[in-house]
Amino acid sequence: MKPLHLAAATLIGLGCSALSMSAAADEYCVPFENGGSICGVTSEKDSYSLFKGIEYATQKRWDPSTIVSNYDPKTPASEFGKSCIQMGYDSSKDPDQSEDCLFLNIWTPKTENVSKQGLPVMVFIHGGAFIAGKSNDMYPPEKNEFLLYDGATFAAEQDVILVTFNYRLGALGFMQLSFSDQGEVPVGGNYGLQDQMTALQWVQDNIKKFGGDPDKVTLFGESAGAMSAGLHLWGTSKTQDLFNAVIMESNPIGYRYRNNEDGAKQAKMFLGCLAAIKKKIKINMDCNLIWAEQSADLSDYTLDDISKAQTLYAKYNFSHLDLSGIVGLPGALPFTPIIDGKFLTQQPADQLRTGSTKPLIFGFNQNEGIYFAQKAEPLTKIIFYQNLVKNLFNCASVKDKDCTETILGTAEYSPKTVFTQEQRRGLANDKVTALSNLINDFAFSCANMDVKPKSDQTNIWAYFFNQPDQVQILPGSGSNACGPQNQWDNSCHAAELPFVFNSLPPATSDANQKLAMTMNTAWATFAKNFDTTGPGQDWKKWQAPSASSQELPLLNILNDNDSPLSENIFETRNCKNWLGQWRPRTLDYNAAMQVFRENIK
Known part of the structure; x- marks a missing residue:
């Protein structure tokens, strides 16, 4: 999803396949109430236990999910459960998808007759624009060779419990189809988000049985998973007692929900x-x-x-x-959580400027916008980019009153700019490059740097990941602009994930293995010490930059050669303007959707 590497990173970690469950794994059953038990497997060689496909909740269509409390004796947990229905589902082609999809997975340090107790717990929410993704996502696309969200290193090397889970997506997860009385609907269409709450409640109720401490739970996620974590942090009071700290990776944090x-x-x-x-x-x-x-x-x-x-x-x-x-532009996502006034009551974009009630790490990658713009590239001839920007943002035209600086008058975002090959960074044309710059700066870089700690807050940290893509995580889009070891050294959306989970292929370089262990250790250290030293003694704490500040923003830089930040991102990415006059023109979701319909034909 560097100055600020950790001394603990001297533990050069193994790749995910090296920590994969060995053939000699033994069944291990965790007892539950009423004679039930859940049986995973323990690897004597690799020093961790894994419980896959635990059903944490049941659900009826377009109803809140209900937590599962009881299990049969020796309930098997050795295979991942089916994933939730994805965009483009076809029953004849996708047998691994189901409405009955609310499963979670747990990695623990090796479970023995006398288990370790009081271990920190990390609960991960996968991304996928609220229409795709699952807890057992594999990469690279099509080949599916490696488990992306692999908790082996967290458990075996860090003494941390990792939990991953599925939640409902698309219309089944985020569409409110009860019209009789909107105010009485208990979760207002937020079925997928309520599933996340149920998973967190399951962890609270049961993680002690696996050696975890329910009072030391770190919630983290990437992309839509980070958006979800932000909603739990800033958008609702319903889940506040279910986690203690938050990590948000590549959250388009200023997004406004329906x-x-x-x-x-x-x-x-x-x-x-x-x-x-x-x-x-x-x-x-x-x-x-x-x-x-x-x-x-x-x-x-x-x-x-x-x-x-x-x-x-x-x-x-x-x-x-x-x-x-x-992704990231106002109104861009068709299925998202709803600020319904019951389950979700606040827009995170309105709350992040008041600081965080819990310890927090947030961060973003160097070239977040490239992947999204590249996906749109085949259609750029029919995108009225200039009109789109004018209708979505204030100060998009010199005709806008009182705007001395304008978006389309700024070279980085103008479709009339002739970009060099170096500036295009692998993108096909100037219009796509302008779109990439706009998404990168507005949705990711500047929106995240709008987090403003309170004067007495010392528990917020921020990172900037600029290691070039090493593997193919997301589906390809033409060129190799976001591919493995691309020639432009782009660090695209999701590039940090195999480093966070130390799930790079075993043949990866020593430098990348070291960086992966550095990041995995930082995330785990935060889970252990979020209320004191956080991710490490050498991590600088976040202070929101001001419009007049000439100092580099206090971002902890993550790359394999400890290269420091070479630019003032707040300044070069026009954050003073994006966080000032250049804010979205309309805060109405459907009005923004109408702009898209009128300007993309």
Whole structure:
């Protein structure tokens, strides 16, 4: 997802495959109440135990999930559970996906008859734009050779328990289809987020049985997982007692979520899509509201119907634009949590400037925008980039009143700029380069640096990851701009993940292995010492830069050769403006969606 490496990093770590469960692993059963037990496997050789596919909750469609408390004797936990329904699901091609998908996995230091007790616990939320991803994601794409979120090093080397889990996605996870009384709906369409709460509650109830300390839980996530962690931190009081510290990797932290009114409008559009699919109406990317039946029996739809309606709904909003090409822009995500006033009550973008109530690490990668812009590149000829920016942001044109500096008048974001090959960094043309710069600076760099600690806060740290991509994590998009060891030294979205989990391939270089162990140790050290030294004595604590400050922002730099920060990112990425006059023009989610429909055709 460096100055600030750790002395503990002298432990040169092994790659994930070197810590994989050996063939000589033994079954180990953790006792539960009423004679039940959960049976994973313990590797004598690799010094950790692994419990896969534990069902932590059950759910009915478009209802809150219910925690699972009891288990049968010797309940097997040796295989990952099925993943939740992803965008593009097809029952004939995706047997590993299911509505019954609420499973979690636990890595612990080697479990013995007398288990270690009081261990720190790290709970990870996967990313995927709220439409994709699972707790057992593999890489590289298509080949699926290595487990990305591998907890082996956390458990075997760091004495930390790692928990990963699935949560509902897309329309099944984030669409409110109860219209009778919006205010009485207990989670307001936030079924996927409520699943996350249920997983955290399961950890509170049960992690002691695995040797963990329920009072020392660090919640962390990447991309949409980081957005989720931010919502639990700043958006709701429902989960505050379920975790103690937070790490957010590559969170487009300024994103504004739908409210109840927005959610109701979007749900009616989705019902129109469902009806069109059910009635086999031949339409061209249109979910006409006249087809929406609010009294329809939603249990009558198959998962294939829902999947097709999801795709139709996304196309209606974005006219075939690849969704991941505009992540971070206002209104860009079709399925997100809802600020419903019940479960979620606050926009994180409004709260982050008041500091954090819990110890926090946040950070971002050097070239976050490249992957998203690259995904959009095949469609750039039909994107009215200039109009899009004008309609989404204040100060996008010299005609805007009182804006002495404008977005489109700034070379980095202007489609008229002729960028050099070096400035393009592998992107196909100038317009895509401008879009990449805009997403990188507005959504990731500057939005994160808007976190402002209170005067008495000393428990916030920030990092900047600028190690070039070493492996292919996300699906490719034409060029190798975000590929392994790309010639432009880009550090794209998700590039930090195999370093955080020390899950790089075993053949990776010694320098990369060392960096992976440095980062894995930093994350684990934070989980142990979040209320004191945090990720390490040599980590500088975060202080929000001011518009007049000439000092480098206090980012802890992570790369394999300890290269210091060579630029004042706050200044070179125009953060004074992005956090000032250049804020989004509209705070209404559906108004932003309408801008996309009008300017991307």
